[in-house]
Structures are given as C-alpha cells and as structure tokens.
Amino acid sequence: MLRVSNLTKYYKKTLAVDSLSFDVRDGEIVGLLGPNGAGKTTVLRCVTGIVQPTDGVIEVEGVNLSTNEEDAKRRIAFVPEVPTPYEMLTVYEHLRFIAMAYQTMDSFEERAETLMHRFDLYDKRGDLVLSLSKGMKQKLAIACAFVHDAHVVLLDEPLIGIDPRGVHELKEMITSAKQEGKSILISTHMLDTAERLCDRIIILRKGAIVAEGNLAELHERARMGTDASLEDVFLTLTEESPTNLLAPQ
Numbered sequence: 001m002l003r004v005s006n007l008t009k010y011y012k013k014t015l016a017v018d019s020l021s022f023d024v025r026d027g028e029i030v031g032l033l034g035p036n037g038a039g040k041t042t043v044l045r046c047v048t049g050i051v052q053p054t055d056g057v058i059e060v061e062g063v064n065l066s067t068n069e070e071d072a073k074r075r076i077a078f079v080p081e082v083p084t085p086y087e088m089l090t091v092y093e094h095l096r097f098i099a100m101a102y103q104t105m106d107s108f109e110e111r112a113e114t115l116m117h118r119f120d121l122y123d124k125r126g127d128l129v130l131s132l133s134k135g136m137k138q139k140l141a142i143a144c145a146f147v148h149d150a151h152v153v154l155l156d157e158p159l160i161g162i163d164p165r166g167v168h169e170l171k172e173m174i175t176s177a178k179q180e181g182k183s184i185l186i187s188t189h190m191l192d193t194a195e196r197l198c199d200r201i202i203i204l205r206k207g208a209i210v211a212e213g214n215l216a217e218l219h220e221r222a223r224m225g226t227d228a229s230l231e232d233v234f235l236t237l238t239e240e241s242p243t244n245l246l247a248p249q
C-alpha cells in the first residue's frame with residue numbers, strides 16, 4: 001500500500017501540491033485526474049523520490065521514503081510522462097540494466113521475453129534505444145516498469161502516444177497487477193479509461209483534492225444524476241468557482 005500524508009511541494013514560489021493526503025490500498029487502482037498544471041506529475045515524481053517534497057510523508061508498504069530511500073524506491077515502479085531511456089543501450093540491454101539495478105534477476109530472461117513480445121519490442125531487442133520511435137520508447141518504459149516486480153506501480157499519462165495494441169496490453173498488465181494485490185496509481189486525461197479501469201478516482205485542482213471516490217460518489221459530489229458521464233462530473237468539479245463545492249456535503 002501507498003500512503004501519502006500532507007504532501008506539499010513548492011517550486012520556488014509556485015505551490016504545485018497543497019497538503020495532499022491519500023492512500024492507494026493493496027489491489028486497488030486509483031486514477032489521478034485534473035486539468036493541466038493540477039499537480040499530477042509533481043505528486044508522482046515526489047512519490048518516486050525524483051522530486052524532493054517541501055513537506056509531507058510518503059510511505060511505501062510502511063517504508064518511509066525520506067528516511068529509508070533505497071528500500072522504499074525498490075518497492076516502486078514508475079512509467080514517466082516523458083521517458084528518457086539510455087539511448088546507447090539496446091532494448092534487451094536496457095531491460096537487463098533495469099532488472100540488475102533493482103536486483104531482480106530471477107527468471108529475468110523469461111520476463112523480458114514476455115514483455116518484449118507483449119509490447120512489440122522483440123524484433124527490436126538488438127537495436128539501440130536511440131533508433132526507436134517515440135511510441136516504442138514509451139513501450140520500453142512500460143516494459144522496464146514491469147520487469148522488476150514492484151508492489152507499487154505509478155504511471156504518468158501512460159496511454160498517450162502508444163498504439164491501440166499497446167494500450168490494450170498495458171490495461172491488461174494493470175489489471176493483472178491489481179489481481180496480484182499491487183497498488184496502482186495512474187494519472188490520465190482519458191476519462192473513459194479512468195471510468196472503466198479505476199476503482200477510485202481522485203480529482204485534483206491547483207494541487208488539492210476537489211473530489212475523491214468511485215463514480216457513484218463523484219456523481220453525488222458533483223450533484224449530478226447517474227446518467228452524467230465522468231466528463232460532465234470532471235468539468236463541473238474542476239471549473240474555476242464551482243459553487244456546488246462550497247455547500248457542505
């Protein structure tokens with residue numbers, strides 16, 4: 001399980017995340033939604049330890065990220081919004097490098113082969129990463145995240161830029177990770193996907209939670225009927241002065 005408590009992040013004077021608290025339980029897929037600049041990427045970067053929070057506590061399966069960084073990081077897999085892979089390694093070498101870094105070499109060959117087949121990288125396994133298209137680099141980043149057996153999986157807009165088969169495979173990977181009891185936190189703009197894939201949705205605006213819950217709860221929060229789509233709910237909850245949010249729940 002992942003626990004984020006009172007996470008705050010300032011970039012100089014810009015408040016990107018404002019005292020945010022939430023959990024992602026074992027076997028749960030949580031969607032992080034919100035307009036551009038809402039703070040989704042910052043939250044994910046803080047949880048992975050790439051960005052230093054200004055304040056707050058992050059615990060990965062009970063391990064505190066700031067006091068026990070290496071142990072906490074080993075439990076996390078991350079698919080970044082913009083992958084920056086090592087271009088001078090081949091696809092196979094890259095997967096191997098990541099698995100070695102995470103010290104998970106048990107049955108690596110099988111896992112790597114399966115992942116390369118799933119994400120159409122098998123024919124490219126001997127090619128340098130720099131020769132891959134943008135979408136293929138994205139798929140490699142996904143394969144790298146799943147090549148080590150992390151219990152907490154974080155994905156930042158992973159469905160952008162990959163082809164329909166890649167999207168299908170990734171959704172299957174996410175669903176089976178859930179079945180294995182992993183905690184999955186995914187930021188996405190694809191509301192229909194969020195609607196179908198996520199157990200719970202957190203809607204952020206200006207670094208704070210404006211609503212949280214399953215679809216039924218979000219409908220209630222937005223004071224909309226059950227025939228409203230997540231898009232309607234999202235637009236209502238993220239508008240500038242949503243009067244409906246000012247009333248008590």
Ligand SMILES: Nc1ncnc2c1ncn2[C@@H]1O[C@H](COP(=O)(O)OP(=O)(O)O)[C@@H](O)[C@H]1O
Pocket residue numbers: 011014015016034035036037038039040041042043
């Ligand atoms: N490296 C950075 N330096 C300065 N400001 C940043 C940086 N990264 C993000 N921000 C700012 O923090 C806020 C949240 O951004 P971000 O986390 O990228 O949001 P999202 O992923 O929801 O679009 C925005 O105001 C953005 O301009």
Ligand SMILES: [Mg+2]
Pocket residue numbers: 040041042081
């Ligand atoms: Mg982002």
